Amino acid sequence: MIERVIVAEPRGFCAGVEMAIKALTWMVRLFEPPVYCFHQIVHNEWVVKAFERVGVVFVDDMSQVPKGAPVMLSAHGSAPEVIAAARDRAAVVIDAVCPLVTKVHHEVKRMAANGFDIIYVGHRGHDEAIGTLAEAPSQMTLIEPEDGLELFADRAPEKVALLAQTTLGVYEWRQVLEEAQERFPDLVTSRKSDLCYATTNRQEAVQALASKCQLILVVGSENSSNTQALVRVARENGVSAHRIDSAADIDESWLEGVDVVGLTAGASAPDHLVTDVVDRLAPVHGFELLTVTDEEEYFPLPPQLRSFVITLQKLVEGGFAARGAGEGPLERDREWTATEALSLIASP
Numbered sequence: 001m002i003e004r005v006i007v008a009e010p011r012g013f014c015a016g017v018e019m020a021i022k023a024l025t026w027m028v029r030l031f032e033p034p035v036y037c038f039h040q041i042v043h044n045e046w047v048v049k050a051f052e053r054v055g056v057v058f059v060d061d062m063s064q065v066p067k068g069a070p071v072m073l074s075a076h077g078s079a080p081e082v083i084a085a086a087r088d089r090a091a092v093v094i095d096a097v098c099p100l101v102t103k104v105h106h107e108v109k110r111m112a113a114n115g116f117d118i119i120y121v122g123h124r125g126h127d128e129a130i131g132t133l134a135e136a137p138s139q140m141t142l143i144e145p146e147d148g149l150e151l152f153a154d155r156a157p158e159k160v161a162l163l164a165q166t167t168l169g170v171y172e173w174r175q176v177l178e179e180a181q182e183r184f185p186d187l188v189t190s191r192k193s194d195l196c197y198a199t200t201n202r203q204e205a206v207q208a209l210a211s212k213c214q215l216i217l218v219v220g221s222e223n224s225s226n227t228q229a230l231v232r233v234a235r236e237n238g239v240s241a242h243r244i245d246s247a248a249d250i251d252e253s254w255l256e257g258v259d260v261v262g263l264t265a266g267a268s269a270p271d272h273l274v275t276d277v278v279d280r281l282a283p284v285h286g287f288e289l290l291t292v293t294d295e296e297e298y299f300p301l302p303p304q305l306r307s308f309v310i311t312l313q314k315l316v317e318g319g320f321a322a323r324g325a326g327e328g329p330l331e332r333d334r335e336w337t338a339t340e341a342l343s344l345i346a347s348p
């Protein structure tokens with residue numbers, strides 16, 4: 001029997017995911033289905049299925065998009081040739097890339113233009129890594145964090161830069177950084193690490209949880225890089241940890257001899273899935289929050305979507321807002337949450 005559940009704060013939706021989910025919600029309210037989305041909007045199975053039910057078609061190749069269809073590009077960032085192909089085919093293209101991924105794309109372009117060979121620490125095949133590597137493929141080498149730099153061959157040791165996927169484990173990133181600094185004394189890297197605030201905050205919260213519980217459950221999908229990093233961080237801190245898509249994935253054997261369970265969620269996992277886990281565990285003394293920091297980050301909707309909506313609003317002289325999109329008018333976007341957006345599409 002579980003005595004207590006300690007829920008990490010912050011957990012779940014980050015500002016980039018909030019923005020992307022709200023942006024795609026606008027798309028399904030504005031256009032007749034199907035609306036096309038290049039790659040999963042965010043890496044969460046529940047969220048993807050919710051959008052599929054209202055007519056979003058997720059594709060991995062722009063050739064799957066019919067000419068003239070509305071297209072959204074995912075939060076993970078897209079390769080320049082994908083953006084060009086989308087503009088070529090689609091009537092409307094909205095890029096829901098997270099601004100913190102865009103920042104890394106800019107760093108790649110700047111360093112490549114200055115003649116650097118770039119070590120990119122990331123996960124092979126991940127959507128974010130694919131999009132970032134496409135900015136300067138001939139000057140970038142992908143290094144998996146656990147592999148270290150053995151396979152990286154430099155052309156000029158004084159012209160090496162180090163960049164990273166935003167969702168790595170902090171300790172994994174530090175290991176590669178230290179190795180790179182030792183091997184390349186002139187190493188250039190971003191002033192702050194490329195790991196985003198949401199990644200680092202959620203990992204700090206898991207570290208804090210680790211000393212207080214015997215098991216940590218991480219809600220999130222298998223292809224969610226930051227979710228997988230949370231599991232690794234928990235294990236690195238000596239606690240048994242498992243990723244689950246939902247409460248249904250909990251294996252009874254994990255709970256044997258466990259009194260206190262820690263609970264968190266990756267940056268793309270909806271919070272109702274966390275609540276379901278607490279209900280499933282039914283802790284005798286209930287649950288408590290463990291807060292390591294408050295997050296106030298907010299990313300506005302993509303500029304192309306804002307201009308499109310403003311143009312439409314002008315065309316219908318305000319009638320648009322009153323007709324149903326009023327659940328998320330631009331002027332109240334900061335207060336409108338992705339959770340509200342998801343409930344809107346769940347009950348059209």
Ligand code: SF4
Pocket residue numbers: 014015016017075098099100101166167196197198199226267
């Ligand atoms: S995890 Fe970080 S980089 Fe990814 S969408 Fe969220 S804020 Fe942006």
